Amino acid sequence: QFAKPEDAIKYRKGAFTVMAAHFGRVAGMAQGKIPFDAKVAAQNAEVATFMSTLPFAGFGPGTDKGETRAKPEIWAEMDKFNAGAKKMQDEMAKLNAAAKSGNLDAIKAAAGEVGKTCKGCHDDYRKE
Ligand code: ASC
Structure with missing residues:
Protein backbone atom coordinates (compact mmCIF):
# COMPACT_ATOMS: atom_id res chain seq x y z
CA GLN A 1 0.00 0.00 0.00
CA PHE A 2 2.90 2.40 0.68
CA ALA A 3 6.15 2.45 -1.29
CA LYS A 4 8.24 3.58 1.69
CA PRO A 5 7.72 3.74 5.48
CA GLU A 6 7.93 7.53 5.38
CA ASP A 7 5.01 7.57 2.95
CA ALA A 8 2.91 5.62 5.48
CA ILE A 9 3.95 8.01 8.27
CA LYS A 10 3.01 11.04 6.15
CA TYR A 11 -0.29 9.40 5.25
CA ARG A 12 -1.34 8.61 8.80
CA LYS A 13 -0.41 12.09 10.01
CA GLY A 14 -2.40 13.63 7.18
CA ALA A 15 -5.41 11.46 7.98
CA PHE A 16 -5.25 12.35 11.70
CA THR A 17 -4.89 16.04 10.80
CA VAL A 18 -7.98 16.02 8.58
CA MET A 19 -9.95 14.00 11.13
CA ALA A 20 -8.96 16.43 13.90
CA ALA A 21 -9.95 19.46 11.82
CA HIS A 22 -13.46 18.11 11.30
CA PHE A 23 -13.92 16.63 14.76
CA GLY A 24 -12.57 19.89 16.19
CA ARG A 25 -15.39 21.88 14.59
CA VAL A 26 -18.01 19.62 16.16
CA ALA A 27 -16.16 19.60 19.50
CA GLY A 28 -15.93 23.39 19.35
CA MET A 29 -19.70 23.61 19.00
CA ILE A 34 -18.17 27.89 17.99
CA PRO A 35 -21.83 28.85 17.41
CA PHE A 36 -23.94 25.72 16.98
CA ASP A 37 -25.13 25.07 13.45
CA ALA A 38 -26.74 21.65 13.15
CA LYS A 39 -26.07 21.32 9.43
CA VAL A 40 -22.39 22.22 9.76
CA ALA A 41 -22.03 19.88 12.75
CA ALA A 42 -23.55 17.01 10.78
CA GLN A 43 -21.33 17.65 7.75
CA ASN A 44 -18.19 17.77 9.88
CA ALA A 45 -19.12 14.70 11.93
CA GLU A 46 -19.67 12.77 8.72
CA VAL A 47 -16.22 13.64 7.40
CA ALA A 48 -14.56 12.93 10.78
CA THR A 49 -16.29 9.55 10.89
CA PHE A 50 -15.03 8.61 7.45
CA MET A 51 -11.53 9.89 8.26
CA SER A 52 -11.46 7.84 11.48
CA THR A 53 -11.19 4.67 9.37
CA LEU A 54 -8.06 5.74 7.51
CA PRO A 55 -5.00 6.45 9.70
CA PHE A 56 -4.45 2.95 11.04
CA ALA A 57 -3.35 1.52 7.68
CA GLY A 58 -0.28 3.70 8.17
CA PHE A 59 1.06 1.84 11.23
CA GLY A 60 2.46 -1.18 9.37
CA PRO A 61 5.79 -2.89 10.06
CA GLY A 62 8.81 -0.59 9.75
CA THR A 63 6.81 2.59 10.28
CA ASP A 64 7.97 2.97 13.89
CA LYS A 65 11.02 5.01 12.93
CA GLY A 66 11.26 8.39 11.25
CA GLU A 67 9.49 11.70 11.57
CA THR A 68 6.91 10.54 14.07
CA ARG A 69 5.80 10.96 17.66
CA ALA A 70 4.39 7.42 17.67
CA LYS A 71 5.88 5.43 20.56
CA PRO A 72 7.37 1.96 19.98
CA GLU A 73 4.73 0.58 22.40
CA ILE A 74 2.25 0.75 19.53
CA TRP A 75 4.02 -2.07 17.69
CA ALA A 76 4.69 -4.00 20.91
CA GLU A 77 1.00 -3.80 21.90
CA MET A 78 -0.67 -3.73 18.49
CA ASP A 79 -3.81 -5.54 19.70
CA LYS A 80 -4.34 -2.98 22.45
CA PHE A 81 -3.57 -0.14 20.06
CA ASN A 82 -6.05 -1.49 17.52
CA ALA A 83 -8.68 -1.90 20.24
CA GLY A 84 -8.20 1.79 21.08
CA ALA A 85 -8.58 2.66 17.40
CA LYS A 86 -11.80 0.65 17.20
CA LEU A 104 -26.97 19.48 20.85
CA ASP A 105 -27.08 17.68 24.21
CA ALA A 106 -26.52 14.33 22.47
CA ILE A 107 -23.68 15.88 20.44
CA LYS A 108 -22.06 17.24 23.61
CA ALA A 109 -22.16 13.83 25.30
CA ALA A 110 -20.89 11.96 22.25
CA ALA A 111 -18.13 14.49 21.51
CA GLY A 112 -16.91 14.13 25.09
CA GLU A 113 -16.64 10.37 24.65
CA VAL A 114 -14.73 10.76 21.39
CA GLY A 115 -12.34 13.22 23.03
CA LYS A 116 -11.61 10.70 25.78
CA THR A 117 -10.60 8.09 23.23
CA CYS A 118 -8.29 10.57 21.48
CA LYS A 119 -6.67 11.53 24.76
CA GLY A 120 -6.36 7.93 25.98
CA CYS A 121 -4.30 6.89 23.00
CA HIS A 122 -2.23 10.05 23.03
CA ASP A 123 -1.36 9.52 26.69
CA ASP A 124 -0.26 5.93 26.05
CA TYR A 125 1.18 6.05 22.56
CA ARG A 126 2.23 9.55 21.55
CA LYS A 127 5.43 11.29 22.56
CA GLU A 128 5.28 14.91 23.74
C1 ASC B 1 -9.32 17.15 19.48
C2 ASC B 1 -8.01 16.84 19.03
C3 ASC B 1 -7.51 15.92 19.88
C4 ASC B 1 -8.51 15.58 20.91
C5 ASC B 1 -8.01 15.74 22.31
C6 ASC B 1 -9.11 15.37 23.28
O1 ASC B 1 -10.11 17.92 18.95
O2 ASC B 1 -7.38 17.34 17.99
O3 ASC B 1 -6.34 15.37 19.81
O4 ASC B 1 -9.63 16.43 20.62
O5 ASC B 1 -7.62 17.05 22.51
O6 ASC B 1 -8.61 15.42 24.59
Whole structure:
Protein backbone atom coordinates (compact mmCIF):
# COMPACT_ATOMS: atom_id res chain seq x y z
CA GLN A 1 0.00 0.00 0.00
CA PHE A 2 2.90 2.40 0.68
CA ALA A 3 6.15 2.45 -1.29
CA LYS A 4 8.24 3.58 1.69
CA PRO A 5 7.72 3.74 5.48
CA GLU A 6 7.93 7.53 5.38
CA ASP A 7 5.01 7.57 2.95
CA ALA A 8 2.91 5.62 5.48
CA ILE A 9 3.95 8.01 8.27
CA LYS A 10 3.01 11.04 6.15
CA TYR A 11 -0.29 9.40 5.25
CA ARG A 12 -1.34 8.61 8.80
CA LYS A 13 -0.41 12.09 10.01
CA GLY A 14 -2.40 13.63 7.18
CA ALA A 15 -5.41 11.46 7.98
CA PHE A 16 -5.25 12.35 11.70
CA THR A 17 -4.89 16.04 10.80
CA VAL A 18 -7.98 16.02 8.58
CA MET A 19 -9.95 14.00 11.13
CA ALA A 20 -8.96 16.43 13.90
CA ALA A 21 -9.95 19.46 11.82
CA HIS A 22 -13.46 18.11 11.30
CA PHE A 23 -13.92 16.63 14.76
CA GLY A 24 -12.57 19.89 16.19
CA ARG A 25 -15.39 21.88 14.59
CA VAL A 26 -18.01 19.62 16.16
CA ALA A 27 -16.16 19.60 19.50
CA GLY A 28 -15.93 23.39 19.35
CA MET A 29 -19.70 23.61 19.00
CA ALA A 30 -20.16 21.07 21.79
CA GLN A 31 -18.00 23.24 24.03
CA GLY A 32 -19.74 26.47 23.03
CA LYS A 33 -16.57 27.86 21.44
CA ILE A 34 -18.17 27.89 17.99
CA PRO A 35 -21.83 28.85 17.41
CA PHE A 36 -23.94 25.72 16.98
CA ASP A 37 -25.13 25.07 13.45
CA ALA A 38 -26.74 21.65 13.15
CA LYS A 39 -26.07 21.32 9.43
CA VAL A 40 -22.39 22.22 9.76
CA ALA A 41 -22.03 19.88 12.75
CA ALA A 42 -23.55 17.01 10.78
CA GLN A 43 -21.33 17.65 7.75
CA ASN A 44 -18.19 17.77 9.88
CA ALA A 45 -19.12 14.70 11.93
CA GLU A 46 -19.67 12.77 8.72
CA VAL A 47 -16.22 13.64 7.40
CA ALA A 48 -14.56 12.93 10.78
CA THR A 49 -16.29 9.55 10.89
CA PHE A 50 -15.03 8.61 7.45
CA MET A 51 -11.53 9.89 8.26
CA SER A 52 -11.46 7.84 11.48
CA THR A 53 -11.19 4.67 9.37
CA LEU A 54 -8.06 5.74 7.51
CA PRO A 55 -5.00 6.45 9.70
CA PHE A 56 -4.45 2.95 11.04
CA ALA A 57 -3.35 1.52 7.68
CA GLY A 58 -0.28 3.70 8.17
CA PHE A 59 1.06 1.84 11.23
CA GLY A 60 2.46 -1.18 9.37
CA PRO A 61 5.79 -2.89 10.06
CA GLY A 62 8.81 -0.59 9.75
CA THR A 63 6.81 2.59 10.28
CA ASP A 64 7.97 2.97 13.89
CA LYS A 65 11.02 5.01 12.93
CA GLY A 66 11.26 8.39 11.25
CA GLU A 67 9.49 11.70 11.57
CA THR A 68 6.91 10.54 14.07
CA ARG A 69 5.80 10.96 17.66
CA ALA A 70 4.39 7.42 17.67
CA LYS A 71 5.88 5.43 20.56
CA PRO A 72 7.37 1.96 19.98
CA GLU A 73 4.73 0.58 22.40
CA ILE A 74 2.25 0.75 19.53
CA TRP A 75 4.02 -2.07 17.69
CA ALA A 76 4.69 -4.00 20.91
CA GLU A 77 1.00 -3.80 21.90
CA MET A 78 -0.67 -3.73 18.49
CA ASP A 79 -3.81 -5.54 19.70
CA LYS A 80 -4.34 -2.98 22.45
CA PHE A 81 -3.57 -0.14 20.06
CA ASN A 82 -6.05 -1.49 17.52
CA ALA A 83 -8.68 -1.90 20.24
CA GLY A 84 -8.20 1.79 21.08
CA ALA A 85 -8.58 2.66 17.40
CA LYS A 86 -11.80 0.65 17.20
CA LYS A 87 -13.17 2.34 20.32
CA MET A 88 -12.44 5.77 18.80
CA GLN A 89 -14.17 4.76 15.54
CA ASP A 90 -17.20 3.44 17.44
CA GLU A 91 -17.52 6.62 19.51
CA MET A 92 -17.07 8.75 16.38
CA ALA A 93 -19.88 6.80 14.67
CA LYS A 94 -22.10 7.55 17.69
CA LEU A 95 -21.18 11.23 17.40
CA ASN A 96 -22.11 11.08 13.73
CA ALA A 97 -25.53 9.66 14.63
CA ALA A 98 -25.98 12.34 17.29
CA ALA A 99 -25.00 15.07 14.82
CA LYS A 100 -27.49 13.78 12.25
CA SER A 101 -30.19 14.01 14.93
CA GLY A 102 -29.29 17.66 15.47
CA ASN A 103 -29.66 17.31 19.25
CA LEU A 104 -26.97 19.48 20.85
CA ASP A 105 -27.08 17.68 24.21
CA ALA A 106 -26.52 14.33 22.47
CA ILE A 107 -23.68 15.88 20.44
CA LYS A 108 -22.06 17.24 23.61
CA ALA A 109 -22.16 13.83 25.30
CA ALA A 110 -20.89 11.96 22.25
CA ALA A 111 -18.13 14.49 21.51
CA GLY A 112 -16.91 14.13 25.09
CA GLU A 113 -16.64 10.37 24.65
CA VAL A 114 -14.73 10.76 21.39
CA GLY A 115 -12.34 13.22 23.03
CA LYS A 116 -11.61 10.70 25.78
CA THR A 117 -10.60 8.09 23.23
CA CYS A 118 -8.29 10.57 21.48
CA LYS A 119 -6.67 11.53 24.76
CA GLY A 120 -6.36 7.93 25.98
CA CYS A 121 -4.30 6.89 23.00
CA HIS A 122 -2.23 10.05 23.03
CA ASP A 123 -1.36 9.52 26.69
CA ASP A 124 -0.26 5.93 26.05
CA TYR A 125 1.18 6.05 22.56
CA ARG A 126 2.23 9.55 21.55
CA LYS A 127 5.43 11.29 22.56
CA GLU A 128 5.28 14.91 23.74
C1 ASC B 1 -9.32 17.15 19.48
C2 ASC B 1 -8.01 16.84 19.03
C3 ASC B 1 -7.51 15.92 19.88
C4 ASC B 1 -8.51 15.58 20.91
C5 ASC B 1 -8.01 15.74 22.31
C6 ASC B 1 -9.11 15.37 23.28
O1 ASC B 1 -10.11 17.92 18.95
O2 ASC B 1 -7.38 17.34 17.99
O3 ASC B 1 -6.34 15.37 19.81
O4 ASC B 1 -9.63 16.43 20.62
O5 ASC B 1 -7.62 17.05 22.51
O6 ASC B 1 -8.61 15.42 24.59
